Amino acid sequence: xxxxxxxxxxxxxxxxxxxxxxxxxxxxxxxxLEKKVDMMxxxxxxxxxxxxxxxxxxxxxxxxxxxxxxxxYWQSKVEGVQYAASVxxxxxxxxxxxxxxxxxxxxxxxxxxxxxxxxxxxxxxAKAEYTYFRNDANDRFSTTLPAVIFPLNENVLxxxxxxxxxxxxxxxxxxxxxxxxxxxxxxNDLILDLGRAFFVSKDLSLRPSVGLxxxxxxxxxxxxxxxxxxxxxxxxxGTSVDFDGMGDSHxxxxxxxxxxxxxxxxxxxxxxxHLGNDFSVYGNLSGALLFGYFKTEEILTYSAVPTxxxxxxxxxxxxxxxVDFELGLMYEKYMMCDTQHFAISLxxxxxxxxxxxxxxxxxxxxxxxxxxxxxxxxxxxF
Numbered sequence: 001x002x003x004x005x006x007x008x009x010x011x012x013x014x015x016x017x018x019x020x021x022x023x024x025x026x027x028x029x030x031x032x033l034e035k036k037v038d039m040m041x042x043x044x045x046x047x048x049x050x051x052x053x054x055x056x057x058x059x060x061x062x063x064x065x066x067x068x069x070x071x072x073y074w075q076s077k078v079e080g081v082q083y084a085a086s087v088x089x090x091x092x093x094x095x096x097x098x099x100x101x102x103x104x105x106x107x108x109x110x111x112x113x114x115x116x117x118x119x120x121x122x123x124x125x126a127k128a129e130y131t132y133f134r135n136d137a138n139d140r141f142s143t144t145l146p147a148v149i150f151p152l153n154e155n156v157l158x159x160x161x162x163x164x165x166x167x168x169x170x171x172x173x174x175x176x177x178x179x180x181x182x183x184x185x186x187x188n189d190l191i192l193d194l195g196r197a198f199f200v201s202k203d204l205s206l207r208p209s210v211g212l213x214x215x216x217x218x219x220x221x222x223x224x225x226x227x228x229x230x231x232x233x234x235x236x237x238g239t240s241v242d243f244d245g246m247g248d249s250h251x252x253x254x255x256x257x258x259x260x261x262x263x264x265x266x267x268x269x270x271x272x273x274h275l276g277n278d279f280s281v282y283g284n285l286s287g288a289l290l291f292g293y294f295k296t297e298e299i300l301t302y303s304a305v306p307t308x309x310x311x312x313x314x315x316x317x318x319x320x321x322x323v324d325f326e327l328g329l330m331y332e333k334y335m336m337c338d339t340q341h342f343a344i345s346l347x348x349x350x351x352x353x354x355x356x357x358x359x360x361x362x363x364x365x366x367x368x369x370x371x372x373x374x375x376x377x378x379x380x381x382f
Contacts, residue, residue, distance in 0.1 A: 072110040
């Protein structure tokens with residue numbers, strides 16, 4: 001009888017103990033589940049409850065800083081730098097079949113440099129990035145009569161008149177047989193950027209950002225025309241007309257310059273498709289609206305009459321929209337016990353400024369300025 005009571009008491013104690021352990025294990029599991037829910041959800045600034053997106057930025061065990069350096073191989077495209085038209089045959093009648101001449105820009109190297117910081121609050125990061133770009137273009141053309149060259153700037157040949165009276169009488173040169181033009185683009189660009197990178201699916205991450213963009217853009221052209229003798233007869237609608245060349249020993253020199261300073265808000269969206277094995281495809285798009293201040297100047301002189309000078313200056317303001325697009329392949333890796341993170345990417349980049357070029361110092365330019373080419377990007381998080 002005593003043995004039965006002892007066995008019964010032991011079984012009851014074991015059952016109570018097992019139940020207590022089971023309850024303890026259940027509480028632990030519930031607590032862990034609550035922690036995971038807290039990690040994946042958040043209470044928003046509006047007081048609502050929803051899922052939290054996982055951070056997609058590099059997270060090395062470092063100080064939170066990162067550096068970027070980009071090597072660019074770019075070429076410019078500038079509207080409004082056409083300076084002359086070549087007419088292949090001007091002997092028997094005025095020919096409207098012509099070829100427009102403009103300086104062709106070379107491919108050249110440029111660079112970007114940036115400094116950023118990863119904030120602990122909510123995965124935000126900020127960066128400042130500076131772009132330096134210089135690009136030159138040249139065009140040289142000469143011909144012999146009956147082929148001629150006409151400057152596209154109507155003010156060019158007017159400075160060849162010897163006096164005001166001669167100018168009023170139309171005693172100006174009409175054409176040249178030799179021309180040369182040079183153009184240059186100088187770009188200094190600074191952006192300040194604040195954004196957050198996060199995953200929207202297993203393999204796709206986004207980084208929207210807002211900030212400011214400041215641009216210093218200078219466009220300059222210089223040109224010269226000469227040659228053509230002193231007179232040339234051509235038939236215009238059945239009537240013989242004498243046209244004057246600039247002369248073999250005299251030259252018209254022209255120069256134009258435009259300086260733009262623009263400042264305005266900037267928005268961007270960076271995307272990254274993670275392919276695995278530390279590779280990803282990225283596509284970035286940004287746009288800004290700059291409040292631009294323009295300073296333009298045009299100067300023309302004639303070597304035969306140095307006192308003949310045309311100088312026109314203009315100052316005006318205009319909104320300048322701009323867009324920047326990048327597409328390429330990236331490789332990234334954690335190193336040194338996860339205290340450093342390195343990324344290298346190679347892609348195509350283009351940047352375009354609307355209404356940023358000129359048609360002449362005495363007119364408001366309506367053309368655009370663009371740069372495009374290859375970009376090799378390096379990034380170091382530490």
